[in-house]
Amino acid sequence: MMRLKKWAVAGALGAGVVMLWGEAAWAQATEISAEDVQANLDNVFVLVAAVLVIFMQAGFALVEAGLTRAKSVANIMMKNLMDFCAGALAFFAVGYAIAFGSDVSGVVGSSGWFLGDGAFQYGTLTVPVTFIFQVAFAATAATIVSGAMAERTKFRSYFFYSIVISGLIYPIVVHWNWGGGWLSTLSTPFHDFAGSTMVHMTGGVAALMGAMVLGPRLGKYGSDGRPRAIPAHNIPYAVLGTFILLVGWYGFNPGSELAADGAIGGIAVTTTLAAAAGAIAAMIAIWMKSGKPDVAMAANGMLAGLVGITAGTAAVSSIGAIVIGAAAGFIVVAAVLFFDRIRIDDPVGAISVHGVCGAFGTICVGLFATEDSDFWKAGLFYGGGTDQLVSQVIGVAAVGVFVAVTAGLLFLAIKSTVGLRVSQEEELAGLDVFEHGAPGYGPDVTPVLAPTPITDSRATATVPTGASS
């Protein structure tokens, strides 16, 4: 924001920074070419998309906070805050190198540690813009888990898990496909445009393992073993969070084009239609099941539609998007009820939304892709045979197994060392006071009376000296 008289100097600045980042190919000269401008545009577009994806952190935090209980609300906000922070540093330090560094046997990457030498750069994007988009994705994968483990997990254990998934598990999965690993070199390469599997199913499967290792919340199952409703404490948070996630998804999907080209509009359209169809389908499904259009389920349905379209967003038609979204909306309702019944307590439906619909959406590419392209083959329903479908199933299965095993071992290891779950007393009282020192809602909001300070208990009526006006 320096006052400059000549634009060319800003160009020089750009060039300087570019060289700092080890790349000078598109440096701006005084004579600027259309290619240079397109490159700048690509970078701006992907940076804005990354910001939208980062905004999704707020959406996740609100959905999870809204659908759980007031007594642990500060804890869940903190977990979402720290997911992003721990995720960003871990992905910067090692995750990015593992995901996108030079390939070792198709399994892991191995260059660009700490964004240093050999750090990956995509197309016209600079290294830092490539990184910022990817780090936003890593934080998303991590944050999915916190909802499923809500209201009963030790904060320090969660924090540790969060570092490992962002720095290790997620990067390996990403390497297999986007990082040039074995899934991308199948004869018909696995196709997951924006991460139905890479991001969402990875998060969802880790969430499943976490919820299983933890066990259900106290009081979630009666002595007869049947599930009990533990109602949401704040539906407005949950719906606001869902809207924010919808908005963020316009960074998530169109941004994954990684260039400001003609495809981004179509991607935004399939994203919109699937979201809408998902919410409506889930609303109808739960309406039929329990006689009322449940709000939390409808919100889950929108997210299910979005997760479902994420893999095929660039490959399917508008009608295909609606069908995928609607199916995901139905599936998420069935999945939520199913996990409830088999005693896996997922307070926010993360396993169903991200895990189940992530897998479903990925497989849908093999069914609904409209025609062959450089990146995918036409799907079964469009006469393309089963080539793509088989690759999709392989990818889903491989990632599912890998994440289930690694995340499962991680949670078991934590459980048998520092412990994963808080004490019964703490869980009954809520995590906020025990884990973080104070409740998430003050004494003037929840029905607890005003606290007494340790130091002095008669001060309420004391008037400070400066208090006149």
Added chain:
Amino acid sequence: MMRLKKWAVAGALGAGVVMLWGEAAWAQATEISAEDVQANLDNVFVLVAAVLVIFMQAGFALVEAGLTRAKSVANIMMKNLMDFCAGALAFFAVGYAIAFGSDVSGVVGSSGWFLGDGAFQYGTLTVPVTFIFQVAFAATAATIVSGAMAERTKFRSYFFYSIVISGLIYPIVVHWNWGGGWLSTLSTPFHDFAGSTMVHMTGGVAALMGAMVLGPRLGKYGSDGRPRAIPAHNIPYAVLGTFILLVGWYGFNPGSELAADGAIGGIAVTTTLAAAAGAIAAMIAIWMKSGKPDVAMAANGMLAGLVGITAGTAAVSSIGAIVIGAAAGFIVVAAVLFFDRIRIDDPVGAISVHGVCGAFGTICVGLFATEDSDFWKAGLFYGGGTDQLVSQVIGVAAVGVFVAVTAGLLFLAIKSTVGLRVSQEEELAGLDVFEHGAPGYGPDVTPVLAPTPITDSRATATVPTGASS
């Protein structure tokens, strides 16, 4: 997000998708021209603007939730969620074709059903980008109504209304002007840059009809017929929603330029100044009236300023914007008090903000437009005579009558079939439990004690098997 070595391939991908959308004019070749890049930039800009407009859904939801009561808060969030979903699908299926399809007698469009053949495309924008911006507008028009009908409308009836306005009423209005219909072919064409009339007044008039057909909330009027205050349950939601709407308006107004050209900055400035002036004017007005700077009114004032500037945002000067915004701020306070007095119960002020200020702002183009352009004539106050003013009045009147009649008939039809209003018992108890099954705030937030599950009532103390750590 595939790993590619050559940018040209991404270009090819863009081209592929473009062809899918039936347009190849600006497809990227390896040799890219400045025109191509500008086209890409236009598309990116309008897509980002569309995302901001979609974010407004969250703003509307929060303003409406905040200004009504806690006992129906889940219902109002759900209505806003479903507005968007139903609106998107209805507008995709038929609305876009009616609004922008090939013109029939200046009254309706008739091509591009389901975004198929003959779907409209604007300037350098692709079909999907043109659509995504328009669908965001359609959802906005629909969602305005929910606030005025809050706390007493059957959900299923509202859902049905929502489909009709997004799919039919709003598209017809849009066709008249933006779709190339009769308002755009007047000798001095009607000018409504970003939708003071098309979007806001349409929503506001439908809101008026809805509130009239419904009647006021129980207890809103005393036995003496005088209005009673029913205070907002959450001012922070209302102000947060207002800020989100302000942010969204930077997509709404500058985005309506539909190209990334030199006009967007000036539009953003008039938008900002009108918003600020509107809030301050409304604050002063209510301060004079009731002795206190009411927060909900100041927030309404900012929205009034924004609605007011929307028609003339590209045509008026900075000072003009401040005058229009301030006037709208005063008008909204008078209008809210007026509708209250004549027994039309609009809990959030939607009729006043969107209906009254929408009409006012549209007419202001005929007064404040600074000079002739290709799209408008200078206004009365700038020596341009009454040509533009007359066209503005014609447009406002025509849209007002059309929407009043069609929306009025729609609500009456719903009322006399499935019914529009919930039962007294339900209204007293709040809509959340009756309409959606559970309250919007959980038992740990509102002063109701913990619920007992149907299946088993002794489970509170039961510890699930997995509960150790």
Added chain:
Amino acid sequence: MMRLKKWAVAGALGAGVVMLWGEAAWAQATEISAEDVQANLDNVFVLVAAVLVIFMQAGFALVEAGLTRAKSVANIMMKNLMDFCAGALAFFAVGYAIAFGSDVSGVVGSSGWFLGDGAFQYGTLTVPVTFIFQVAFAATAATIVSGAMAERTKFRSYFFYSIVISGLIYPIVVHWNWGGGWLSTLSTPFHDFAGSTMVHMTGGVAALMGAMVLGPRLGKYGSDGRPRAIPAHNIPYAVLGTFILLVGWYGFNPGSELAADGAIGGIAVTTTLAAAAGAIAAMIAIWMKSGKPDVAMAANGMLAGLVGITAGTAAVSSIGAIVIGAAAGFIVVAAVLFFDRIRIDDPVGAISVHGVCGAFGTICVGLFATEDSDFWKAGLFYGGGTDQLVSQVIGVAAVGVFVAVTAGLLFLAIKSTVGLRVSQEEELAGLDVFEHGAPGYGPDVTPVLAPTPITDSRATATVPTGASS
């Protein structure tokens, strides 16, 4: 949003508006050059960045509302709303001219009043886009103060302060550096890329003066003089606000490049890493101090990291950013505890976050800048000697003293005329009812029963005539 067949016409429109704004250099012709497109891209980028910065208003409002008590929540939302409105109009009228107008003795600017003749324009940006970005910054500086003065300041006095800082104090400070004043013409010019000093420390020092002149809240200090905790009323608001501020910072820092060039990605990366490091460091610091990872402190820590990196975001390396962010995270905890101890009551930590970390971050440029550039010299730790460091200290000291004196005098003047602080009775009851007429949370949320209207007290059971369906 007019239906046009030819893109060239939109270009002409752009040109028209450009001329209105007194600049035609980059007007679009039918033949468009790469330079023209780059200029359009720069304008789009900076406009989007400005929108993100404006969104920060919502973030500030939520952080401040969350960390204070429920009984004054409407007041704090209103202050944030009006900050923006008063700030926008004051900065438009005189602030922009003082900050960026033609220089008078290196101290103030003097042209472009009301965005008229001689209004500043930067690089390829149009006047309005330059302005909109700057006005967003001015509103930010103003809004920082409201948190420190929360729960005890008269609304009308605050409103008056808000006009003066946006219209006068902040613009003068800005002129010294970004406006081409004396700080920018030192032999080694002072460097504050995006405003650690200009925006944040200015706000933070004004907050300090406000909090000092006001005195602490009733009950904040016991009769033994030791501070008492007054817990936050809503941690979810505070964390949501922090996420929104994080998102807004991607406009604040990268946008300050004021061009869509290759530097923006690197800036986004240092911003991200410092934010993450700040949150984690503050969490660790408070964990060590009080045995628990306090959520409000961790959120403050993220903001501290962001404020800290803002000056050097383009000049430091990734590792430098992490070190600066982490140090800011530690510092903010120490500073919060320090101000608490010396009886300066800052309910949200604004002085520590913005004042202390703003100064710290500015000085860090003189330590961590990696190499010489056109805008800064390498820092002490990178072998650049103390040249830059000395300039940084001079800038911090000069701005600190200037703001302390002017803001201090302003608050004292207000105190001795209309008064700055509300009455004891009002403070105990909360500001919402006394200052704004009604509570921020309705009777159905806080434990107060339903109110009786003045006009009639038996109406609850009255059914309005239109109430059947």
Added chain:
Amino acid sequence: MIKLVTAVIKPHMLEPVKEGLKSAGVQGVTVTEVNGFGRQGGHTETYRGAEYSVDLIPKLKVEVLCSIDDAERIVDVMRKCAHTGKIGDGKVWVVDVDRLMRVRTGEMGDDAV
């Protein structure tokens, strides 16, 4: 001697009860939000497809301290003003008060009412 008349009523009957008490010359009332469980039963809610029963229903408790002579009349007022005739209308009961004092003045007994 002093009596304490307590009523548990439906929340939306507070206005009529307050009016009734005022007309009967009562100058002070203390109101508490309570939850009642009784013949009225509760209702069923559903959340994410699971049913649960809410058997505690919001009620208000209205307490009036009065002199022994007024107690009967106040019970009557409660009865009339809180009455809807539908199940769940609540109870009114009277308890003897040993001593009563007004904090502000220290007045005792009937003077403190």
Added chain:
Amino acid sequence: MIKLVTAVIKPHMLEPVKEGLKSAGVQGVTVTEVNGFGRQGGHTETYRGAEYSVDLIPKLKVEVLCSIDDAERIVDVMRKCAHTGKIGDGKVWVVDVDRLMRVRTGEMGDDAV
């Protein structure tokens, strides 16, 4: 004659107490959210580095109006069902009720229970 049995209990013991009362034939209960201060002591919270003690602990007050014959039994039920054996379990006490009326019907005394 009518008695009012009042218990202050731990919030999570409400379910067992409700069940116990139902089994004992009690048809109506009024529950209030209260805060208790007692031997149990409170706990310390920390906010932004400052400690403060919370010495009021959430409890529930359960009130049952019953005929004199049932009072003993109800006290017993409370005792058994609210019992955890840990400090803070609360109190049960009984007060004489002078008069009792059901608002809906005007029934008095035992009929009104």
Added chain:
Amino acid sequence: MIKLVTAVIKPHMLEPVKEGLKSAGVQGVTVTEVNGFGRQGGHTETYRGAEYSVDLIPKLKVEVLCSIDDAERIVDVMRKCAHTGKIGDGKVWVVDVDRLMRVRTGEMGDDAV
């Protein structure tokens, strides 16, 4: 014999009252958020230009079970500690308790206090 001393006080006087009771040797208190209507009157609020009166003012109800010998002293403590001298200070009253039991131990009467 046991007495129940009940006070309705201004919310911000809870701290002094608690301190006073502690000094007087009281070991347990139950506090309830209530709303009072009395001579103090309410106040007027305005929302979107319409006035409405709020005549229920937040108060706290403080209940202390004590032995008959302590009752007088506790009433006195309430009186002194809750006193501001301004209207709305509230009431203190005493009711006889028939039986008292500590849930944890089953102790009765004075032992249960």
